[in-house]
């Protein structure tokens with residue numbers, strides 16, 4: 001098949017933000033152009049990178065006018081790293097896009113009648129808001145255009161940073177990341193420098209060799225720190241050298257862990273986590289509740305906004321002490337435990353066994369007795385026998401993954417007809433699709449977006465439904 005020649009379009013005005021935060025313009029021939037980067041209001045020249053019947057994909061080759069909604073990105077790695085792609089858009093404008101994306105999805109995909117939408121809950125901190133970061137070691141770092149064009153011999157090729165989007169074997173070395181509290185930049189940079197100075201081999205993704213694989217840093221709002229180093233092979237003297245250095249240099253670390261992982265991929269979920277120093281966990285707190293977080297635990301990555309989200313869920317659910325509540329997709333049970341004192345009983349269901357073990361432990365540690373947690377795939381567990389055994393819910397809170405709920409789960413919710421449903425979603429398109437299936441039986445009473453991830457296009461949305 002002959003490839004079509006890339007086309008050039010000049011003076012394209014970026015009109016709006018499309019899905020996944022990309023920019024949208026219209027080409028001279030009337031077709032939509034989906035553009036990486038840019039901001040609504042920019043006037044640009046485009047070179048197409050893909051041509052389809054109804055649209056093009058393209059990249060910006062020249063700016064003719066910069067949009068008024070732009071701001072200067074704070075991060076020196078912006079544009080290469082791919083982590084916070086909206087840093088060039090003012091925060092208040094990011095919020096407007098997020099709010100209108102949610103509203104458009106609910107109207108266009110869900111065909112829903114919406115009440116007046118409450119304004120999006122902005123984040124208190126639009127930088128340094130994450131409590132967990134994962135970095136990769138690489139012995140062949142990503143070189144900038146300037147480095148390549150300088151023709152200088154590159155002395156230092158090791159990197160500790162993030163994978164370039166779409167490039168599994170290229171890592172951009174990170175000097176300062178604006179996502180996690182600033183002191184964690186010093187931890188990462190010190191680990192890199194010490195490892196280079198002591199010739200501890202960084203990982204090579206192409207040949208699968210080297211020793212140092214990944215670094216994870218987790219923090220809590222109470223000031224606790226977890227550091228985990230993942231090694232590819234176990235060289236005891238290098239491992240102890242590095243871990244002892246971390247322990248001595250960062251004595252406030254509460255949990256210093258390591259994993260030896262010689263599988264092809266670097267996920268640690270099926271690996272044994274060893275403790276070098278301190279506890280195997282850190283403890284997060286929310287309104288006096290304590291949540292134990294180990295290396296594998298899921299915990300919302302923006303603690304401040306998770307608290308705002310949970311308060312909204314509690315507020316809109318208006319629970320009474322006689323209510324039976326189901327918390328579907330409960331994770332480590334944080335929503336269930338957060339609302340437990342407002343209801344008679346909470347039943348949490350979740351697919352990941354470790355998360356349910358943590359949820360049960362969190363219930364015991366917080367002396368919460370009116371919660372029950374069950375593990376399994378939602379569409380199988382949430383059946384008639386289960387409901388008979390655990391009681392018909394008055395209220396269902398559901399917080400599914402990005403794909404939304406399985407149709408069988410939606411049918412079961414319709415079947416048991418709770419008086420209220422609170423649907424929390426990190427993907428308003430699948431949320432809208434699911435809500436359309438409930439719309440004959442339920443009215444949308446409130447829709448409230450929450451910004452958990454400033455500088456990105458991601459947005460969380462809470463919808464309250466009441467039985468007609």
Ligand SMILES: C[S@@+](CC[C@H](N)C(=O)[O-])C[C@H]1O[C@@H](n2cnc3c(N)ncnc32)[C@H](O)[C@@H]1O
Pocket residue numbers: 298299300329330331332333334335349350351352355376377378379399400401426
């Ligand atoms: C968005 S998280 C919910 C997090 C939780 N509500 C919280 O605030 O911490 C979605 C959860 O659904 C779980 N999950 C995904 N697919 C599932 C399924 N088919 N059945 C049950 N749980 C599932 C995931 O493991 C994850 O914990």
